[in-house]
Amino acid sequence: MANSKITLNYFDIKGRAEIIRLVLTWAGKDFVDNRISREDWPALKPKSPFGQLPYVEIDGKVYGQSLAISNFFAREFNLYGKSNLDGLIIDQVAQLTEDFIQEIVKVIRAADPETKAANQKKVQEEAAPKFWGFYEKLLKESSGQYFVGDEVTLADLIAFDVVTGFVSDFTLPLPDSYPLLTALVETIGNNDNIKAYKAKQQ
Template identity: 45%
Template sequence: MAPTTIKLLYFDARGRAEVSRLVLAAVGQQFEDIRLPREKWATEKANTPFGQLPVLEIDGRRYAQSLAIATYLAREFGLYGATNEDGLAVDQVIQLSIDLSSSIARTHRERDETKKAELVKKTQEVDVPKFLEFFEKLLHQNGFGYFVGATLTLADIIVYDQLDSLIKRGFVNTEMYPSIQAFIRNVEGNENIKSYLKTRTESDH
């Protein structure tokens, strides 16, 4: 049974809630986008399942974990492919995106400034291009401007959100990847997403 009321609770930033916001925007689903001021987090924390955000509230029931939330919404509103094999292909891309994020996250954990500079250089020059080549290959093989099939899926939204953030931070350059560039245009060309992007609050993360 489809939910009647949906609330998405997060801070006033893109962060771990943005993929779910984009999923809901893409399908034109009405929801309450609750952006919690940081100063109110201490009192709200006890009302969350695991003491963290984002939280999805469905008809009064609260759920946590960003990927679980996004996956539920994508399945509920038809953005997970038409078959189990489509779902496998979607999950494959999502896991690849997570691997890219993990590779980049290592640069933030390094405390030694000299080692950090070397790690950032390696990540930008070796690791990131490797993942971009994987994305480029998958998009080219599919041939429809998306990762799976001929329509938008959660895989597209996750990678789009990731690349959009990395491009804006100067961490990624897509000039050498025509399929990725076409893919970005396709996602941003979705009328509902286009409308959402025009009005969303901009942030670096």
């Protein structure tokens, strides 16, 4: 994988591809961040494995599904813990986040402005505090500052993405009442690779 050529294909937004970008960036792996315009997507769609984005090209071969891709790269770059139990903890965070995202989807797909506003209010007042609380609980149960002890894993990058990525467009800012999650996000955000990547996106 060290010498593999990687191209990540997605729209020019954070969305479902951001966690993949974060994993590769954290690992210091060079990759082509191919950002596709919505106008160009219909012509490129047949090239994608399942007719959707994101998809990744690794040495010319194409793979789809954002969770599968992020999990693969996390394993390749030693961000999936050291045991199956570590992997279970990481998978918990990933699955919780998928549940959280489904609440966001209800806002995006609302049929009318009233439903959209109601769903948005529910995300801000109910869903976000609930899931932030779940992350905080798992961090309290950890033996270190991260979800899996004292080593950064995919789980930490997922939580960072939740607080700084597209999910945050639908929530209020993370309050101080989640100190462990706040500290985690600050630590990940202060990584040199992540800081450089974020600076380029502004």
